[in-house]
Amino acid sequence: EYDLAKSTSAADNVTKENLENLVRAGENLLEQPVKVIDVNSFDPHENQNDGTNAEALESLAEILHKEKQLRLEMKAMEKMKLMKKMGRPFVEAI
Numbered sequence: 001e002y003d004l005a006k007s008t009s010a011a012d013n014v015t016k017e018n019l020e021n022l023v024r025a026g027e028n029l030l031e032q033p034v035k036v037i038d039v040n041s042f043d044p045h046e047n048q049n050d051g052t053n054a055e056a057l058e059s060l061a062e063i064l065h066k067e068k069q070l071r072l073e074m075k076a077m078e079k080m081k082l083m084k085k086m087g088r089p090f091v092e093a094i
Contacts (some may be wrong), residue, residue: 030054 007013008021034050050056
């Protein structure tokens with residue numbers, strides 16, 4: 001749950017104090033345990049094995065990075081196959 005004051009969550013409040021409050025709220029959220037929503041009851045619940053929101057974000061970033069690397073490798077392999085098929089040496093465009 002996010003207990004932000006109305007003035008803190010206002011998009012047009014860009015005072016230094018409000019921005020610091022938002023940073024603190026974000027840091028507090030990162031420290032909290034991951035909550036999962038039950039699709040049948042829509043009630044949030046915590047699972048002790050899921051860790052904190054910060055750990056979950058790190059895990060997601062790792063998965064996304066690996067996926068990007070895999071896609072880049074696949075793209076390079078497809079490009080090399082195409083160049084070989086055309087009978088031209090593979091030269092990377094700059």
